[in-house]
Each structure stands twice: as C-alpha cells, then as structure tokens.
Amino acid sequence: MEKIEIAKVTLKDINQLQKIGKQTFEDTFGAQNSPAFMEEYLNKSFSKEKVREEISDENSEIYFAKIDKKIVGYLKVNFNQSQTELKDPNALEIERIYVIKEYLGKKIGQELYNKAINIAKQKNLQYVWLGVWEENSRAIRFYEKNGFIKFDKHIFDLGGDKQTDILMKKYLRE
Template identity: 25%
Template sequence: MPLPASDAITFRLASADDALCLGVLSTQVFLDTYATQGIRPALANEVLQLHSVAAYEALLADPGVTILVAECDGHLIGFSQVRDGAGDPQVPAAAASELRRLYVQERFTGRGVGRDLLRQAEKAAAARGAEMLWLTAWEGNARALLFYPRCGYEHLGVTVYTIEGEDYPNRLFGKRVRHVAAAAAE
C-alpha cells in the first residue's frame, strides 16, 4: 500500500547539520536493538562513545564515510553508514567497504526503508570502488539475520564484537556490489 503524500519517504546524503538527529536516532535504535534486558554500564559507555552527536560530527567530516539518511515529512527516520576500504580476512574481495550501520526507527520498519537505504548504500560503495559490501549482524538480532540474506547477502562466517570485555557473537555477511553501479549507470 503506498504511503500518503504526507508520509512520503525521501533519501539523501547526510550533511553536517544532521549530526544531532543522527546521534539521537542512532542511540534510540541501538538501545531498542541491543539493550533488550536493560541498560548496563558497558552498553551505556558504548552509546556515549559511538552514538553521540560528537561521534557523528566526526563521521560526517570523514571523507571515507558515506552516511545516507531517510526522512519522512522532514523527520529523520533511518540511515546507513558505509566505511570505504574496510576489509576483513573473511571477506573475499580486494576492494571492500563495510556497512557499519543500517538503522531504521521501529515505527518505520516493514515499509521498505531499510531495503532502500541498503540499495543506495550498495550503489554508493560500488561508485567509490568497492567490489563487495560486507557487514556484521549480532546473533541476537533475528530480524537482521533474515533481512540481509533476503537482500542477496551471503553468510561469510562468524566474528565477535567486544564491548568492554564482553563478547557478542556476530555473523558476517557480504554481497558483490560492483554490478550494482554498472546496472545503475545503464
């Protein structure tokens, strides 16, 4: 069912003016996803270090990072963050970029926002020379573990994300994106 005009979702490249809203949205989605049993010091520190406004100001100033945002009626509802030239030993591509975050506010999940942000992130990575876009997804995030394979991502292996000495098992996924840029140019 199409969204009413007032609920139309638009996509654009993030600007420095988006740091405040990115920090708050990132914090909200991170906590909704990972703090399923409440807040502990390790998670609180992770939020303050990686999801702060200052962290997004630095990311937006980094030429090796691409952040795309989704908006609805002038409100930020989701974003993707890609790091250029980020390889991993389990990623079978010489030129790879990492999808560090794909966050969509809960109210807007299931409307294609994540899928559209992912497609645009793939095109952006390919346009900047990546052969493959890869990511890690926490094993406790059932929605992500189903979503990425539906979008053509292959399971490449397992890894661990550590927060203050606590290990969180993750799955590593990847997708060849070089063809995405070629198809978009046609």
C-alpha cells in the same frame, strides 16, 4: 505509501545523528543487553566528538531516511581504511542500517540498503560486506533475502560485553 527521502548527513546534523543513533541502537538491542553495557557503548559510540569524526571521515558516508522531513532511519557505509575489519579497497562495508521502531516494516531499511548497493556499484566495487549480531535474526534474514552469504565471525565489544557478529558479504561482480 509515504515517500522516503534519502539525504546525506553533514556536520550541521551532528545532534540529529547522535539522537537517532542512540535511539535506534537502544530500540534494537536494549531489551537483550544489560543497561550498564548499553550506556557505556552509547556514550562512547555516539559522543559529539565521535559523531563529528564519523561525519568528517572522507572514507565514510552517512545518510538519513526521512518521511515528511522526520528522520526515521540512517545508513553508514565505509570504504578503504575506514572499514572496521577487512579494509579491502574493492569492498564497501555497511556499518549501520537502523530504523526507528515505529517505522520498521515500512521498507525504510530496504531503501537505505538500496542506497548502499548503488554507492558500491557507482564506485565499481567488487562486493559489499557487513557484520550483524548473531542474535539479530531479523537482520540476518533481511540480508540473506538480499543475497548475502555468511563468511566469517568477529567479536563486537558492546561497552565491555564481548558478543559475536556474523560477517556477511554479497558479490556485485566477480
């Protein structure tokens, strides 16, 4: 199996992050959503300004997964006030784990997930949480397999289309 390298994203990586962000989101959700809503969401969420802001945020960390120097996936985690919902200082939010379609099933998502859990453990946080689209059964199974439990729901705005995300959490310590 090819070696997966996990590398922290810096400001010099803005273009690559924009590219993989749009590509993987489109791959994952494009078929089930209207092109107009997708375009609106992608333009807003992956604009240069937004991506620069995310990379510069001291309460967020972003990592690329690379195989042979090719970026094949990425991870975004948030702490404290940068969490999208709970803003719990004892928690880490996994906001994004995305892998390029051709690389699904090659354990890249698992490596990125492991990185997130290791960050949470290094920071001695109590739990990890995330939101996952209720219709993304592949992702829900992945998180359940990794010990996450459902605890709530919230609305995710996809470019004007209101969708339901399931909130899931995993305790690392009591």
